[in-house]
Amino acid sequence: MAPRTEPPFRADHVGSLLRPESLLDARAAHAEGRLDADGLREAEDAAIRDVVALQEEIGLQAATDGEFRRTSWHMDFIYQLGGITKTDEQIRVRMINAEGEGAFTSAGLAISEKVRLREPIFADAFRFLAEQTTTAVPKLTIPSPSMVHYRGGTAAIDRGVYPDVEEFWNDLSAAYADEVRALAELGCRYLQLDDTSLAYLNDPAQRAEMAAKGDDAEHQHLRYIRQINAAIADRPSDLFVTTHMCRGNFRSSWAAEGGYDFVAEALFGELAVDGFFCEFDDERSGGFAPLRFVPPGKQVVLGLVTTKNGRLEDADALKRRIDEAAKYVPLEQLCLSPQCGFSSTVEGNSLTLDEEIAKLRLIVDVAQDVWG
Template sequence: MTGPEESNAKPPFRADHVGSLLRPQRLHKARQDHADGRIDAAELRGVEDEAIREVVKAQRDVGLKSATDGEFRRAYWHQDFILQLDGIRQGDATTTVRFQNADGVVEWQPAALQIAGKVGLAEPIFLDAFQHLASVAEGVTPKLTIPSPSMVHYRGGKTALDPAIYPDVEEFWNDLSAAYAAEVRALADAGCTYLQLDDTSLAYLNDEKQRAAIAERGEDAEHQHLRYIKQINAALADRPEGMAITTHLCRGNYRSSWVAEGGYDFVAEALFGELDVDGFFLEFDDHRSGGFEPLRYVPRHKRVVLGLVTTKRGELESKDDLKRRIEEATKYVDLDQLCLSPQCGFSSTVEGNALTYEDQIAKLRLIVETAAEVWG
């Protein structure tokens, strides 16, 4: 299979990846040593810096054109960012999220988020993390991943809002989008040209069970995706022209388990047609994710990164199978709009998925090699 000889200078790249990577054992040990008081914050940061330098080199060595810091400074892909926004804190209660895998159910009980004050951005979040990444990303484009604005709202919904602080919910949404817009500007000023907004909510909403749960708490489940698209667009309205922005839509990723199921059909027309991003990272690794039919709504000027390589198992996919599935996707969107990646991160939380470092590298190398054979 061959594709058009088209420049691949702008993200997302033909061979790409979502963001999080398995943490090395020495980083796990350093985090525990810091928690137990055996090393200070500066010593922990030194271990993180070196681990990030090495993981960037690993991404460059397999042939990727972009590199992340593996989210090595975070415990969770989303909460480490969200809790640094003004006005948001962990509540006293916990929520139970039921993940599932082939062996059964895995429960995760994070602290509930609470909007305890006006939402804002006192100072940029992850700015120092991006600056370190950029300093070691010679030869590749540094990519920063952050949770989308939707993630501040999805789990708690209006129950997380104090009516004494936000008597009008529109004020909350305006403040949230303004905080994100300020973050985008600060990152652009620091030289960030590749930013990804990670979003489980817009994928979860394809699952009838998730929509039923939202309706039970008194919200408009049939139109919530439209609200999220509107607020993400408001956050991105003033981004500079040279900044590529993508979004990753996932149905949950915790220790090789997931939460939601179902194709992208419910949100597809509005999502692909209205969300003002340059590309969509979509998981298509198994039947949970549905078929490629919703891709018919993708406009000509946007790219789709097909997440055909699973991060939830170590078994390596067949290159021929990947090519066959890419060809199948071209029934609904042009080949020159497509890219290839894993379906999710390898370690959305610090624990990581059930595969080895060697498995991870083999999968990234497979993606690079397959993309080279498909697109040249």
């Protein structure tokens, strides 16, 4: 089988990578006032140079900056959108792991003005990443439009600004369309929209939480799909867009459970992306049957390698699981990746850098064996 020359690739990864100690130290020094902004930037630049070289040495065809300039995979982006302000209230997301329960917390958000793109977000970060890549395609990850609503809910929208909520949705997609256009003009050809909401909504407990806030939980995924499609409708033909959908990833914890069954038919049949990064690393993620709705021409990146711990998967077991998935979608439409990022927030998951590297090498090796 011919290797893929367009994203997503047979061996790929979600985006975030463990921050090196040097960068964590620099961030701490900056927070304490011992290092200025230029010093922090230099530390970030050095760490990104190293991690891009590492990805290319491993053999990955796409490289990210590890999200090294961010504290959180999504909130750093969302707060930069025009019309969105931080509030004193806190967003609290219940997280679970093998040891018990915890929470991801962040400043709240409010839609206090018309939503708009004031200037391209992460533009400088993408430029620097693109300058570092030599063999790999530079890949940028940003949160999907859905996450702006999912984090705050309709209650976060000032009805004085948006008496008709439909106008909010139109403005949100327009702001994202402007962002996509600006990134394409910078040379971005691989963009990933990270979207936990489309996985969370498979969990009845998550739908109950959304309904309690006054939103239409049974149909919210349809709204999200429409808004993402509006945001990417005018992208150039050589800009490949994927979406990553997991059930939460914070310090080796998760927020939701259940397969993709509830959203699958609309998600795979209607979302106009080029590929779907799906979480399938354990029983919490459900089975492969929902993949039967994936149409021809779309890629599914199987997130079979967990980032929640450092235990290295067995290569033959991964190949058997790929074969299982191929019962529902043709093998040529499948790829392999970790189930999520290794460090969706600055703290990172519970594994070492060597364990992260071993998992990425395993993905490249297994993909070579399966697809050639």
